[in-house]
Amino acid sequence: MEKIKVDKELCIGCGACAATCPDTFEINDDMLAEVIKDEVTEEVIEAAENCPTEAIKIEENKEDEN
Ligand code: SF4
DSSP states (O other): OOOEEEOTTTOOOOOHHHHHOTTTEEEOTTSOEEESSOOOOHHHHHHHHHOTTOOEEEOOOOOOOO
């Protein structure tokens, strides 16, 4: 299940998330952020909080963490 999502309607391609968290976000050819690694880390949460359009959604529901 996807934990991190970028709302393509909201993303303005500013690149802030990719700068904060280059392992997780990449700006694609459409100049929109894309999730390249679906793992929620503190940097991902920070990137979501700093996104100017709140385009990054994180599923907080806990699954088994083994
Ligand atoms: S910070 Fe938000 S608006 Fe900027 S590229 Fe990332 S998802 Fe898009």
